[in-house]
Amino acid sequence: MQYRTVPKNGDKLSVLGFGCMRLPQKGRKIDQERAIKQIRLAIDHGVNYVDTAVPYHGGESETLLGKALQDGYRDKVKIATKLSPFLLNNPEDMPKILESQLEKLQTDHSDYYLLHALDGESWKKMQGFEVLKFLDKAKADGKIVNAGFSFHGGLRDFKEIVDANDWVMCQIQYNFLDENLQAGTAGLKYAASKRLAVMIMEPLRGGVLAGKLPREAKKIYGASGYQRSPAEWALRWVWNHPEVTVVLSGMNAESQIMENLKTAETALPNSMSPNELAVVHKVAAAYKRLMKVPCTGCGYCMPCPQGVNIPNNFNIYNQYNMFDEKIKTRGIYAVMLMGLMSGEPADASLCMNCGKCVTHCPQHIDIPEELKAVKGTLCNWQTKAMMPIIKRMMPKSPAKKD
Ligand code: SF4
Ligand code: SF4
Known part of the structure; x- marks a missing residue:
C-alpha cells in the first residue's frame, strides 16, 4: 500500500480509502456479514482510512462500520464521518448527532469530522449555526480530532470555505469526467496550496467509468496497448495528481477490493506518461459525447413524494x-x-x-x-x-x- 501524508497533522493515510456508501446488500439491507469481511479484508491489506456518514444506507452505514471495527480493527484505522446540514433543524442538534454517531461507531472520537456535502447555501446555514465554534468545542472535548468538509458546490464557494477556517482536509468529487465540475482541478490545487489534505469521492463516477463501457471508450482502451481494467485507468488518473491524499472507493465485491489494492501500490503521483494521459483524455471525450445527465446515483434527492426513482x-x-x-x-x-x-x-x-x-x-x-x-x-x-x-x-x- 502507498501512503500519503496529511500536511497539517502528519498522518500517513493509505491512498485507497474504504467508502461505506455502497456496501454489499441483501435485498434492501446491508449484507452485514459480507460487508464486515470486506472492510476487514481491505484493512488487513493496508487500508487505514474509512469513510461514512449518517445518511448512507438509510442510517445503517455507521452502525455497520462500528461492528466491522471491533476485534482490534478500530486501532488500525482513521474514521471519517460527517455532520449533514440537511439533517439539522437548529444548532442544538449538532452535539446530539455527534453523540449518536460515536455511539453507532462504538468509539469515543472521530478522527476526521466533515461538514457534509457543503455548497454555498448549506455553508451559510452552518455559519448561522456557529458550526466552527461547535467543531472547536468537539475538538477540545476530544470527540473529534480533525475538522474538514466535503463539497458539492461551485468553485467560488469552495475557495471561500477553504479560506474560512483552519481545516485539515476537504473531500471533493473528482474523476476524469469532472475536471471542471464543482471544485474540479482548480479547487484541488487551491486546497493543496493551502496545505489541506484532499480526499476524493466518486473517482469512478458512481461506477459509470468502470464495468461496462460505451463501445467507443472500449475501443480507445483496447487500442492503447495497455492491459488495464477501466477502473484501474480511472483510479490511476486520480492518483496521478500529487495533490490527492486519499481516494475513496465504494467497494462492494472482493474482486474489486483486491484489484484496487493492487493498483494502489503502483499508482504514484506523476507516474502516468503523456501517452497514457492522452488515452484517458480521449475516453473522457467519448463519454461526454454520450452521457445525457451527470447523475452519480448518490440518492440525496430521494425519496420523491410521487414515488419517482x-x-x-x-x-x-x-x-x-x-x-x-x-x-x-x-x-x-x-x-x-x-x-x-x-x-x-x-x-x-x-x-x-x-x-x-x-x-x-x-x-x-x-x-x-x-x-x-x-x-x-x-x-x-x-x-x-x-x-x-x-x-x-x-x-x-x-x-x-x-
Ligand atoms: S439526481 Fe439524485 S441521485 Fe442523481 S446526482 Fe442528483 S441527487 Fe444524486
Ligand atoms: S415529483 Fe418530480 S420534482 Fe417533485 S420530488 Fe419527485 S421528481 Fe422531484
Whole structure:
C-alpha cells in the first residue's frame, strides 16, 4: 500500500480509502456479514482510512462500520464521518448527532469530522449555526480530532470555505469526467496550496467509468496497448495528481477490493506518461459525447413524494444513450414503468414538478426538466408496447401488492 501524508497533522493515510456508501446488500439491507469481511479484508491489506456518514444506507452505514471495527480493527484505522446540514433543524442538534454517531461507531472520537456535502447555501446555514465554534468545542472535548468538509458546490464557494477556517482536509468529487465540475482541478490545487489534505469521492463516477463501457471508450482502451481494467485507468488518473491524499472507493465485491489494492501500490503521483494521459483524455471525450445527465446515483434527492426513482431513471436514460442496447434498455425501463421489481411504478411520468428534489442534488441537475426528457424518450409507445411481453416473462415480485 502507498501512503500519503496529511500536511497539517502528519498522518500517513493509505491512498485507497474504504467508502461505506455502497456496501454489499441483501435485498434492501446491508449484507452485514459480507460487508464486515470486506472492510476487514481491505484493512488487513493496508487500508487505514474509512469513510461514512449518517445518511448512507438509510442510517445503517455507521452502525455497520462500528461492528466491522471491533476485534482490534478500530486501532488500525482513521474514521471519517460527517455532520449533514440537511439533517439539522437548529444548532442544538449538532452535539446530539455527534453523540449518536460515536455511539453507532462504538468509539469515543472521530478522527476526521466533515461538514457534509457543503455548497454555498448549506455553508451559510452552518455559519448561522456557529458550526466552527461547535467543531472547536468537539475538538477540545476530544470527540473529534480533525475538522474538514466535503463539497458539492461551485468553485467560488469552495475557495471561500477553504479560506474560512483552519481545516485539515476537504473531500471533493473528482474523476476524469469532472475536471471542471464543482471544485474540479482548480479547487484541488487551491486546497493543496493551502496545505489541506484532499480526499476524493466518486473517482469512478458512481461506477459509470468502470464495468461496462460505451463501445467507443472500449475501443480507445483496447487500442492503447495497455492491459488495464477501466477502473484501474480511472483510479490511476486520480492518483496521478500529487495533490490527492486519499481516494475513496465504494467497494462492494472482493474482486474489486483486491484489484484496487493492487493498483494502489503502483499508482504514484506523476507516474502516468503523456501517452497514457492522452488515452484517458480521449475516453473522457467519448463519454461526454454520450452521457445525457451527470447523475452519480448518490440518492440525496430521494425519496420523491410521487414515488419517482430519480437515480434509476437517469441511470437507465444514460445507459440508453451510451450503449447499443436500445431494446434491452427499454425493457428495463418497462419493468420500472410497471413496478414489477419494486411493487410500485417509479418512472419519470409520475413527476409532478414539485421541485422538492432539486435543492438536494449535489450535481445541480434540473431534475424535473431532465425527467421530462427521460419521459419523452422512454415513457412512449415503443416501451409501452413491450410491457405485456415483459410482464409475461417476469417472475412475480414478492413486493408486489395484489
Ligand atoms: S420534482 Fe418530480 S421528481 Fe422531484 S420530488 Fe417533485 S415529483 Fe419527485
Ligand atoms: S439526481 Fe442528483 S441527487 Fe439524485 S441521485 Fe442523481 S446526482 Fe444524486
